[in-house]
Amino acid sequence: MAMPMRQSVRLGAYLMKQKIKRVDKFPLLVELEPLFACNLKCNGCGKIQQPAALLKQRMPVEQAVGAIMESGAPMVSIAGGEPLMHPQIEQIVQELLDRNKIVFLCTNAVLLPKHIHKFSPHKNFAWMVHIDGLRERHDASVSKDGVFDQAVAAIEQAKKLGFRVNTNTTFFDTDTPQDVIDVLDFLNDDLGVDNMQISPGYAYEKAPDQEHWLGVEQTRELFRKAFDGGRRKKWRLNHSPVFLDFLEGKVDLNCTAWAIPSYSLLGWQKPCYLLDDGYVSTYRELIDETDWDAFGRGKDERCANCMAHCGYEPSAVFATMGSLRESLRAATGS
Numbered sequence: 001m002a003m004p005m006r007q008s009v010r011l012g013a014y015l016m017k018q019k020i021k022r023v024d025k026f027p028l029l030v031e032l033e034p035l036f037a038c039n040l041k042c043n044g045c046g047k048i049q050q051p052a053a054l055l056k057q058r059m060p061v062e063q064a065v066g067a068i069m070e071s072g073a074p075m076v077s078i079a080g081g082e083p084l085m086h087p088q089i090e091q092i093v094q095e096l097l098d099r100n101k102i103v104f105l106c107t108n109a110v111l112l113p114k115h116i117h118k119f120s121p122h123k124n125f126a127w128m129v130h131i132d133g134l135r136e137r138h139d140a141s142v143s144k145d146g147v148f149d150q151a152v153a154a155i156e157q158a159k160k161l162g163f164r165v166n167t168n169t170t171f172f173d174t175d176t177p178q179d180v181i182d183v184l185d186f187l188n189d190d191l192g193v194d195n196m197q198i199s200p201g202y203a204y205e206k207a208p209d210q211e212h213w214l215g216v217e218q219t220r221e222l223f224r225k226a227f228d229g230g231r232r233k234k235w236r237l238n239h240s241p242v243f244l245d246f247l248e249g250k251v252d253l254n255c256t257a258w259a260i261p262s263y264s265l266l267g268w269q270k271p272c273y274l275l276d277d278g279y280v281s282t283y284r285e286l287i288d289e290t291d292w293d294a295f296g297r298g299k300d301e302r303c304a305n306c307m308a309h310c311g312y313e314p315s316a317v318f319a320t321m322g323s324l325r326e327s328l329r330a331a332t333g334s
Contacts, residue, residue: 004195007238012321029260029275030077030080031053032067033081034080035082037080038106042142042143054266061088061091071263076103078103085111092093104126104166106128109129110147121163126195130168131167140146155193165197167193171199172214177226185235197239200247202274214307216307242319243312256314262310
């Protein structure tokens with residue numbers, strides 16, 4: 001199944017507006033990081049490797065909302081660190097919802113039961129819970145036993161309270177096609193989450209584990225086998241069919257990282273969430289002062305094995321919205 005209809009319609013209208021205005025580069029979604037601190041030490045993430053002084057900082061509400069409004073993006077993914085450690089996170093979410101933004105709040109869900117009373121279900125809001133495999137695999141990924149069970153319980157609680165709950169799962173070269181099938185079957189059929197996002201592990205340079213990133217051909221083989229037999233059609237995946245084709249190697253896409261920029265305590269990150277070529281203070285500086293043609297597979301060696309959503313999901317969206325055939329595929333989830 002494809003991404004939710006409401007989200008697709010919203011994106012379609014937004015893209016049409018940019019086309020009419022003849023805007024060349026624009027954001028579909030902003031990765032907002034209002035803090036770097038986290039309550040876990042995940043093997044594939046290096047945010048807590050930041051200096052101690054920076055880990056203590058929390059982005060003011062006005063700054064967070066101002067950055068999103070400056071960019072004009074219709075969607076926001078609030079990450080970190082662990083956003084629920086931010087003392088004003090519910091205010092940031094509400095301010096963005098009041099401005100008609102679609103908001104995904106990324107969390108490992110350990111703190112969710114303690115803070116869920118601060119939030120209310122909303123048509124434009126969803127929890128995005130990280131689930132990197134079933135119990136043993138997930139707990140190993142976050143370097144702490146018991147987190148998988150906590151996350152599952154938190155998801156069940158949020159669903160009972162009427163919240164929309166999505167999940168995000170990253171796969172590495174230690175995962176098999178059956179691992180992919182097992183976790184997606186569990187999330188889709190047993191846990192009943194609303195939508196699932198998937199991504200191949202990307203070479204984040206500060207991550208503690210630098211040995212298990214997926215190469216391009218490994219990624220294609222993994223998902224081709226996992227999707228075999230039409231399995232991907234039954235899962236409520238929050239991706240366009242074109243992006244899933246890309247993961248399988250059926251199509252190739254150019255990187256459009258400018259469409260999912262990242263804003264943190266350090267500013268707008270150049271050129272994307274995964275590469276650290278410095279920061280600028282305004283969104284316009286990011287767009288105008290970055291040589292976007294210099295990045296992507298075949299252009300920058302750091303991008304050689306990247307098939308991450310931040311570079312290629314927007315490319316898939318553009319390919320979908322620019323084609324009647326692909327738009328119909330997306331609408332039907334075929």
